[in-house]
Amino acid sequence: MEKLQAALHKARQNRGDPVPAREKPAGRDGGGATSPLWEALAPFEIEPRQLERHRVVTREAGAKATPFDILRTKVLLQMRQNGWTRLAITSPMPQSGKTTTACNLALGLGRQRDLRSMLLDTDLRDPSVGTFFNARPDRSIGEVFAGEVDFADQALRIGANVAVSMAREAEGDPTRLLLAEETAEVIDRIEARYKPDVMIFDLPSVLVNDDTRAFLKNVDCALIVVRANQTRYSQFDTCEREIAEHTNVLGVVLNAYRHADKGTAAE
Template identity: 70%
Template sequence: MEKLQAALDKARKTRTGEGSVPVRRQLQTRPQAIAPEVDALWQDLASFEVDPRLLVDHLVVTREAGEAATPFDILRTKTLLQMRQNGWKRLAITSPMPGAGKTTVACNLALGMGRQRDLRSMLFDLDLRDPSAHHFFETAPPYPIGDVLTGKVPFAAQGMRYGDNVAISTGHHPVADPTRLLLAEETAEVLDAIEAAYKPDLMIFDLPSVLVNDDTRAFLKNVDCALIVIRAEETRFGQFDTCEREVAEHTNVLGVVLNAYRYGENTAHKSWKGEKA
């Protein structure tokens, strides 16, 4: 574990001189007043509830404040502050290889943001070959997310609302050719339209692992920054290093989440830039 930590620090230092990837566009850094018609759009989304015990079973622990939620809350706050400072709204979450816990992090971030009553967040499950976010919430939309990305179905008919201020768009069946969708300009236009209409403070995209296919590379042009999730004692440094280089070619690397790092009798679910949460 110490070797991985040292390698993370070394990799970060070697990239200090590299410039940031240009963002999609410059955004306002402060939340703007929301018009009544935007409130109506959010309220019109189909709402759903899920048994809190089922969320905990899936390690989604940020529905309420507490000891279990604290590491994710720290990540939420650091993420939000840094994104606001840079005028960013779109966050990708990925990993070098499957099994690191990226979807768990994405779901916890979304619900953690939901506890901030003045913020609206959206979570899109774009791991189209193996969608899983619907399992975490024990619910599925009436249409596949691919129908939204192609413009076949409006977001209003597919997106679902948890509470008053978290919108979730998930898939429930694998997509045969996801790279075609993720690379398409039509997808970029659809997301721009959703952002313009619903005016979310944060859009979170749960993307596939970088080293298993080219789906994430195809989509990163649509986000402002990315978090890379690695798993203690499983992710190899070479995998992380390659993943970070790939992501940094297409967007800004916001930070690194070290998942399942055990110290004492507790588990730190995440870290920031290689530091313990």
């Protein structure tokens, strides 16, 4: 555990020059959080008990939400400072807390009324945002990426300002879809039309397949989630190097670290 913490500290100090910025679609229109396009997305309600079951605690402010609210603010400030809008959430190995972090960030951002946020379930091989929210859309995010369905007809809206694009089921050939130029163009079009302040991509783990590597060209930065007492130092080290080759490492979330009753820590 000490070795992992030392590695996180070292990684923070060594974080180098930013990877050159992606070419951006047209910027924010400054027109407030809602717009007819956002209002037209189908709304959906999430049961509080369902959220609790999956440790999504940021719908309301409170003690449980605080660690994620701190993370939200740090992420937002750093992204704004750099003019970044797209955030990948990944980890070295599975079951680290990526989807938990992604959902908590999305709902935490949703409490900021003046912001528009999107959560895209980009873990096409093993999607789980739908399970977390107990929702199964009529069409899948994979169909949006393939250009078969319009985002407007697929994404669902939580409250006024959080759009969520989820999967119906696992994709047969996710790496192809994540690597495709068409997918990059679809995401550019979504960003240009909806002008979200933050787009969160819940990605698979880096060390298990090529999916995340294939997709990172589409984001501005990445948050690495490591799980206390589970992620090994060598796994974190390899994962950080790999990600840094493709995008900016925004930071590391040390999940499930219990120290003096503090649940989740962010570096």
